[in-house]
Amino acid sequence: MPEKVALIGSGNWGSAIATKLGVNVLKPENGFDPVVEMWVFEEYVKFEGGKWERPARGAKPPEGKTWVDEGYSPLTQVINEKHENIIYLPDIPLPVSIHANPDIKSTVTGATMMIFVIPHNFLAPLVPKLQGAFAPGCIGISLIKGIEFKDGKPILISDLLAEEMKKAEGAPVVNMSVLMGANVANEVAKGDFAEATIGCTDLAIGAKWVKLFNTPDFKVDPVADVAGAELCGALKNVVALGAGFVDGLGMGGNTKAAIIRIGLKEMQKFCQVFYGDRNILSETFLESCGVADLVTTCFGGRNRKCADIFAKCIKDGTPKTWDVIEAEELNGQKLQGTGTSKDVMECIHKAGKEKDFPLMVQIHKIAFEGAAPDTIIDINK
Ligand code: NAD
Ligand code: 13P
Numbered sequence: 001m002p003e004k005v006a007l008i009g010s011g012n013w014g015s016a017i018a019t020k021l022g023v024n025v026l027k028p029e030n031g032f033d034p035v036v037e038m039w040v041f042e043e044y045v046k047f048e049g050g051k052w053e054r055p056a057r058g059a060k061p062p063e064g065k066t067w068v069d070e071g072y073s074p075l076t077q078v079i080n081e082k083h084e085n086i087i088y089l090p091d092i093p094l095p096v097s098i099h100a101n102p103d104i105k106s107t108v109t110g111a112t113m114m115i116f117v118i119p120h121n122f123l124a125p126l127v128p129k130l131q132g133a134f135a136p137g138c139i140g141i142s143l144i145k146g147i148e149f150k151d152g153k154p155i156l157i158s159d160l161l162a163e164e165m166k167k168a169e170g171a172p173v174v175n176m177s178v179l180m181g182a183n184v185a186n187e188v189a190k191g192d193f194a195e196a197t198i199g200c201t202d203l204a205i206g207a208k209w210v211k212l213f214n215t216p217d218f219k220v221d222p223v224a225d226v227a228g229a230e231l232c233g234a235l236k237n238v239v240a241l242g243a244g245f246v247d248g249l250g251m252g253g254n255t256k257a258a259i260i261r262i263g264l265k266e267m268q269k270f271c272q273v274f275y276g277d278r279n280i281l282s283e284t285f286l287e288s289c290g291v292a293d294l295v296t297t298c299f300g301g302r303n304r305k306c307a308d309i310f311a312k313c314i315k316d317g318t319p320k321t322w323d324v325i326e327a328e329e330l331n332g333q334k335l336q337g338t339g340t341s342k343d344v345m346e347c348i349h350k351a352g353k354e355k356d357f358p359l360m361v362q363i364h365k366i367a368f369e370g371a372a373p374d375t376i377i378d379i380n381k
Contacts, residue, residue: 002031004135005212006108007038008126009117010079010100012333013143014038015089016185017117020215022095030211039107040079040100041122043332044072045087052078052086057327076100087332092189109133113212114174117143119334120157127161131168140165141177141198141209145233146336147343154274154347156230175201177209178226180233180289182296191217197289198222199229221287227275228284235270236294237337238344239263242363243298244307245373249315255377260298262359262379264291269356274347302330303337311366311373322367341367 005025007018018038025032044067045052061067068074079085079100083093101107104126108114111134118126123144142158149155158176165174181196188194196213198220200206206222214220223229242259264285271280284290298304306325313320320328326335345364348357358379365371 001112002033003112003208003212004033004110005036005113005115006111006134007036007098007115007117008104008107009115009143010038010040010085011088011118012185013183014117015085015092015094016183016189017115017143017179017213018094018098019092019189020218021115021212022097023215024212025097026095032212034097035099036097037101037107037111038079038098039104040076040102041118042102043075043087044068045075045078046070046072052090054087054332074102076102089185089189104129105133110135112138113208114138114140115143116140116157116161119336120144120146120148121334121339123148123157123161127164128167130165131171134165134174136172138172138174139177139205139208140174141179142230143179145180145237146340147231147234147347149343149346154343156227156275158226158230175205176226177201177205178230178233179209179213179220180229180293181220182288182292184296184300187300188218193217193219195219195221195288195292197229197284197287199226199284199289200224201226223281223284223287223289225279225281225284227278228271228280229287229289231271231275231280232267232285232289232293234340235267235344236263236297237301237303238341238360238363239267239294240297240301240303241307241337241341241367242359242376244304244309245311245363245366245376247304248308248311249373249376256298259359259376260294263298264294266357266359267294270344270347270360273351273353273356302333302335305329306335307337307367314373338367 026034108130144157147154148157148160158178162176177200179198198206198209200222210220243256246255309325322338341364354361362379366373
């Protein structure tokens with residue numbers, strides 16, 4: 001039986017990764033079903049004035065009407081007709097194997113390989129709807145960079161997904177891996193060479209994921225370390241806020257390099273303090289998911305960009321909230337580092353470990369407690 005792939009998510013990264021796996025499933029020798037259902041959070045779009053528009057944020061169609069009555073089309077329909085995600089990854093063709101689907105249950109029906117790639121705050125209502133639909137023996141992989149909480153304690157998103165999928169009566173255990181790496185989505189989608197790391201429990205399962213994702217311009221390597229790879233992906237988004245603050249203040253490369261170095265050490269320490277029982281490998285930090293992702297995010301990511309604007313606006317005396325910056329700059333894409341900064345701070349605070357994480361603490365103070373951006377260098381005191 002061919003492997004049946006389901007892609008849960010269709011944002012900037014979900015659509016970019018579709019350009020790799022969508023090509024691999026079309027090669028008969030790879031043994032995949034040639035159709036990948038891609039779950040899309042349905043939205044409505046209209047081509048007007050030479051560009052694609054969505055209704056204003058929070059707007060509702062007039063009483064008794066739908067957005068379709070108002071001349072809009074469902075995003076799924078446009079993706080399937082144009083083979084392009086015109087909102088989240090414009091100007092990049094999607095392979096014909098990718099079929100946009102607004103219904104989560106039918107997206108995963110019969111799936112033997114499930115890929116999770118949505119901002120993690122949207123996971124909770126979605127996961128219970130998968131139960132009973134995917135195939136027994138199905139394996140999963142999370143491309144989500146963040147952390148979650150359960151009973152007041154931090155929990156890996158890959159663990160949470162496995163636990164939630166097991167909740168239905170008689171539900172099978174889903175082995176979960178992660179794919180993390182230096183992967184700014186637009187660059188990956190353009191075909192610029194990039195590397196990624198699969199963190200897996202078992203290298204035989206890692207090899208299945210490599211076969212699905214690896215292409216000549218996207219080199220994927222497995223490591224037997226789910227927790228290390230996943231935590232690197234989550235924590236670097238917080239360090240990137242620090243990098244954005246120093247950019248916004250007009251500081252140069254030396255300062256940013258210092259933030260990256262201190263950030264990497266605090267990422268390692270966070271793994272030791274909070275996940276010391278997970279056998280995290282020191283080599284993981286030298287893979288694409290570690291230092292490489294930290295570097296690319298601190299130079300080219302959305303977290304860096306929004307933090308740069310946050311600091312500049314404070315400096316200019318016209319401060320803006322994170323929500324406003326996200327809405328103005330990201331066209332519906334979501335900032336991950338701010339939520340993760342709060343989550344990380346909660347872990348540090350509960351454990352009374354503030355002294356061990358001066359950079360993470362200072363980033364939180366600047367982002368949420370009104371500290372001036374130039375206090376970023378107070379970590380040196
Ligand atoms: P995104 O920020 O581009 O898009 C947001 C997505 O959320 C869209 O698909 C949107 O339709 C969906 N959405 C909006 N409201 C929703 C709701 N109420 N319920 C469900 N979905 C809703 O997303 P992304 O960049 O693909 O990020 C997904 C994950 O991938 C994140 O954890 C991110 O850190 C990670 N990641 C992103 C990149 C990148 O460069 N974009 C690279 C690597 C990893
Ligand atoms: P941003 O969310 O900051 O754009 O980072 C993307 C990413 O994870 C690059 O690997």
